[in-house]
Amino acid sequence: MxxxxxxNGRIIDGTGNPWFFGSVGVxxxxxxxxGTVDVESKDVIDAxxxxxxxxxxxxxxxxxxxxxxxxxxDIKLQQGVTTEVVGNCGLAPAPFIKKREKLLKEYIxxxxxxxxxxxxxxxxEEYIDVLSKANLSENVSTYVAHGALRIAVMGFxxxxxxxxxxEAMKYLLEEGMKAGAIGLSIGLLYSPGRYAAxxxxxxxxxVLPKYNGLLSTHIRGxxxxxxxxxxxxxxxxxKSGVSLHVSHLKAAGxxxxxxxxxxxxxxxxxxxxxxxxxxxxxxxxxxxxxxxxLLPPWSLEGGISxxxxxIRNASTRERIKKEVSExxxxxxxxxxxxxxxxxxxxxxxxxxxxxxxxxxxxSMELGKDPIDTTLDLLLExxxxxxxxxxxxxxxxxxxxxxxxxxLIISDSLGCETGKPHPRTFGTFPRLFAKYVREDxxxxxxxxxxxxxxxxxxxxxxxxxxxxxxxxxxxxxxxDYKKIKDISNYQDPIQYPEGISYVxxxxxxxxxxxRNLFSSNGQMVRSTRTRLLDSCSCCxx
Numbered sequence: 086m087x088x089x090x091x092x093n094g095r096i097i098d099g100t101g102n103p104w105f106f107g108s109v110g111v112x113x114x115x116x117x118x119x120g121t122v123d124v125e126s127k128d129v130i131d132a133x134x135x136x137x138x139x140x141x142x143x144x145x146x147x148x149x150x151x152x153x154x155x156x157x158x159d160i161k162l163q164q165g166v167t168t169e170v171v172g173n174c175g176l177a178p179a180p181f182i183k184k185r186e187k188l189l190k191e192y193i194x195x196x197x198x199x200x201x202x203x204x205x206x207x208x209x210e211e212y213i214d215v216l217s218k219a220n221l222s223e224n225v226s227t228y229v230a231h232g233a234l235r236i237a238v239m240g241f242x243x244x245x246x247x248x249x250x251x252e253a254m255k256y257l258l259e260e261g262m263k264a265g266a267i268g269l270s271i272g273l274l275y276s277p278g279r280y281a282a283x284x285x286x287x288x289x290x291x292v293l294p295k296y297n298g299l300l301s302t303h304i305r306g307x308x309x310x311x312x313x314x315x316x317x318x319x320x321x322x323x324k325s326g327v328s329l330h331v332s333h334l335k336a337a338g339x340x341x342x343x344x345x346x347x348x349x350x351x352x353x354x355x356x357x358x359x360x361x362x363x364x365x366x367x368x369x370x371x372x373x374x375x376x377x378x379l380l381p382p383w384s385l386e387g388g389i390s391x392x393x394x395x396i397r398n399a400s401t402r403e404r405i406k407k408e409v410s411e412x413x414x415x416x417x418x419x420x421x422x423x424x425x426x427x428x429x430x431x432x433x434x435x436x437x438x439x440x441x442x443x444x445x446x447x448s449m450e451l452g453k454d455p456i457d458t459t460l461d462l463l464l465e466x467x468x469x470x471x472x473x474x475x476x477x478x479x480x481x482x483x484x485x486x487x488x489x490x491x492l493i494i495s496d497s498l499g500c501e502t503g504k505p506h507p508r509t510f511g512t513f514p515r516l517f518a519k520y521v522r523e524d525x526x527x528x529x530x531x532x533x534x535x536x537x538x539x540x541x542x543x544x545x546x547x548x549x550x551x552x553x554x555x556x557x558x559x560x561x562x563x564d565y566k567k568i569k570d571i572s573n574y575q576d577p578i579q580y581p582e583g584i585s586y587v588x589x590x591x592x593x594x595x596x597x598x599r600n601l602f603s604s605n606g607q608m609v610r611s612t613r614t615r616l617l618d619s620c621s622c623c624x625x
Contacts, residue, residue, distance in 0.1 A: 087112045087126040088591060091562060094132030096120075098552040099139045099537035101530050109137060111558040114591035114605075119552050128593070132562050135585055138533050139550050140167025140559030141513050142540040145301075145332055145365050145494035147171065147197045149178055149227070154200055156220035156604045161495075163580040163598065164513040165561035167589050168224035168609060170544055171197075173496075174303040174332060175232030175272030178204060179212035180257050182237050189236050191389035192277075195375035195432075195469050198499035209261030213608060221606030223589055224559065226546055228270035228301060229261035231289070232278045241388040243280040251288055258292045265610025267544050268299030268327075273314070275378065276385035279305060279416075283321050290325035298611075299544065301330045308337040308417035308476075315348045319355050319362065328361040330543060333496050334485050335372070335477050338422025342478035345485055352490065363543055365494040366485040368516050370477040371574070373431060373498055373506035376463060376470040379420050381408045389468040396460045406456045423476040425455040429574070432471035432503035436462065441504040441575055471498060473506050473574065486516075487526050492539045507577040511570025514581035518569035529565065545612045558591035 092108040096119065110118030110126065118124070143161055149171040151158055161169055171177070176196050181189045181204075190199060206212040209229050216225055238253045239246060246254065258269060271286060272278040290300055300322055304314035315331070322329035331352070336344040352362050377385060377392065384405050385392045395401040412421050420428065425445040433440055439447050439462075448458035462470060485491050495512035498505060508515075513536060520526040527535070541550030548556040561584065568583030580598055587595035592605040 087117060087122070087124050089128045089130070089558070089588070089593070090122050090124075090126040091130045091132050091137055091560065092122065094135050094137035094562065096552060097136060097138045097530055097533045099533060099550050101534040103530060104136070109552060109560065111588070111591045114558055116552060116554055116556045116558050119554060130562065130586055132585075134564070135562050136529070136565050137552070138561050138563075139537040139552055140561050140587065140589065141165045141536040142167070142546070142550060143169045143495050143497075143512070144492055144540040144544060145170060145173050146497045147173060147176065147499045148497065149197045149499065150200050151198065151499050152221055152223065152225050153215065153219055156222055157600060157602050158222050159595065159600045160497075160510060162223055162587050162589075162595050162600070163584060164511070165563060165584050165587055166223065166513060167559035167561070167587060168226065168546065168549065170226050170228070170267065170540070172228035172230045172266070173270050173301065175230045175270055175275060175278040177227070177230030177233045179206055179209045180233055180237045180261075181207055183207075185236055185240055188240055188388045189233060191468065192232065192236060195377070195471055196498050208257070209266060210264035213261075213264045213266070213610070217608035220604040221608070222594065222604050223606040224549075224609050225606065226544060226609040226611065227266055228268055229258050229266045231269060231271040231281070231286075232275060234258060235277045235281065239277070241277045241386055241391070243277070243383065243386045245282060246285055251285070254289055255292050258289060262292065262296040262298055266298070267611045268293055268301060270301040272303040273305035274303050274307070274417075276382055279382050283317055286321050287324045290321065290327050293325070293327045298327065299330055300325070300327045301332055303332045306417040307335050308341050308419060308422045309412070310417050311336055311341055311344050312347055312351070315351050319351065319360070322362065323355070323360060331362070331364040333372075333494070334364040334366055334491065336481050337372070337417065337419060337476040339478075340422065342481055345481045349485070349488055356490075363490050363492070364485070365492045366482065367494055367496045367508050367512060368482065368486060368520060369506070369508050370479045370482050371473050371475045371506065372477065373471065373473045373496070373508070376459060376472050377468055379409065379428070379459070381405060381413075382416055393464055393468055396464055402460060405460065409456050419474065419476065423474050427475040429473040430470060431473045431505055432500045433462070433466055434469065435465055471500055471503065471505070473504075483520070483524070483526055486520055491535070492543065493532075493535045504575070505577050507570065507572035507574060509572070510577055510579060511572035511581055514568045514583060515570035517563070517565070522565065546609050547612045549609075558588055560586075560588040562586040
């Protein structure tokens, strides 16, 4: 007898092939039948008129701590997501060392949040072990994060790593890879990641081929420096001989709109040379990050506390103001390309009345210059302010979404309060509602591939992402006519419509928005190392 049968559905199996009518059988957390099921079952879902797919994979999120804070966490489950990939953009809660714990927490808190309890890990291996023993509501996989590596070994020093420091970072990276991490994520836009020269990243990447590890990158610049930044990471990947994944490909700032096609051409040219390069994209024309990202890189040397001291100092404050108000060659000045009217406060602790309002609007109320408003708020809030900023072209977003080398992600931050970017609550239903049903940018089958088998293949997540016997029974059932995102910029904390059921490892977890609190998720270790070790032709 089977545990579960989903019958009479339109099956989209994740391959990209056309849908077909049929049923799916599940036993002991594994798919046993796809197509015809003539075996009795303990539980039956009648999916007549519904779409049955593999569970969606969010291949780029910042839920590193959210998944541990609440075993009933369901922000992504409510969207049909059964697996999240964390540790992105060089930001992660591991590794760390006690004497630099405060530095790391100040660095990552605006993006991935914090916990009310002390972290029971220091290494990536220990973090993965905690995930493997936790009562997770969904599946989780992780990278080793370069920013965390550098802080653990070097703090926020703006200088090249010494030979000893490089060996220490390589040791920590290898430890994480052995424990089952996907690869290395770097955030070259963020300090201290931006302090690393490309040659340093190449040296660090020398660890990855041994484990068939993936290099994932938030590139150094997404505005005026988009094209040089894409060229830089292609150079890094080519020199180190690793596979490359470019995070949330975009062109920021109106003067750069259209340049995503140049970036795509660069990637296609590299692929033609035999390089393995892909990217991801979120289906929105606004991004989200931390307010400190708008500051000059030098101002963040030493960490957030040192940055705040520089803001308090009259002379360095004036230097910051001058540089933020002018176009820069060495770094992308997002304010000049975006404008203060398009920088929206999304999360803030003390001045809650400013959530959902632009820096320009706030500055007018306070009777201050927008830059002074920004700097004063950072001082009041200890540097911990999240923002949403409108800086992309919807046409560019559409171009990247329909490119066959892109997969779809949320890039959601680890914030459940305030006014977080609506991608946190609506990414995957929005993909199907806007880009498939309404605008017909993608076929239904191609959209499913981009959130199921493609990310599983890219991140080596094992037997997931396909509806096929022997695969993990992560499944999503949705009403194609009704699926849509409800979350918006002014009222983002709203669950979507149209998701009927979500099954995680064979256990029904969401039933028409009702969380069944199954906590049946797993820590998913990358199969990259095991695949490499099992290949008799490889001599590593």
